[in-house]
Ligand SMILES: Nc1nc2c(c(=O)[nH]1)N=C([C@H](O)[C@H](O)COP(=O)(O)OP(=O)(O)OP(=O)(O)O)CN2
């Protein structure tokens with residue numbers, strides 16, 4: 543079974559080698575989906591408590607990216623590289639992590655499932 547939770551963060555960035563407008567400093571309201579795959583614990587009825595999941599995601603990702611300048615952490619801050627960075631932050635604490643989805647705009651999304 544797969545569980546999914548949605549998060550948001552606001553951040554600024556520029557893509558220094560982009561041939562178009564994205565080389566200029568600008569911001570996005572990023573949407574992040576975190577997906578875990580696992581079995582349901584018969585005692586709790588849950589794969590993981592959504593609250594416990596949020597503690598990890600907020601501490602490891604949202605608090606580091608929200609209202610930040612992404613290039614400080616991810617120099618070439620494409621949605622692809624942001625996805626890899628988020629995966630590396632979460633996977634050690636969330637072994638059941640199976641997929642993340644990073645929406646840079648409502649119609650631009652990267653899906654990452656690890657290496
Ligand atoms: N593969 C990728 N392509 C682009 C990325 C990226 O991360 N990965 N990023 C950008 C820019 O950062 C930019 O944020 C894209 O936003 P925007 O141009 O507003 O989005 P649209 O493609 O929807 O542009 P519209 O002009 O609104 O159609 C560019 N490419």
Ligand SMILES: [Zn+2]
Pocket residue numbers: 555564568569570646
């Ligand atoms: Zn952008």
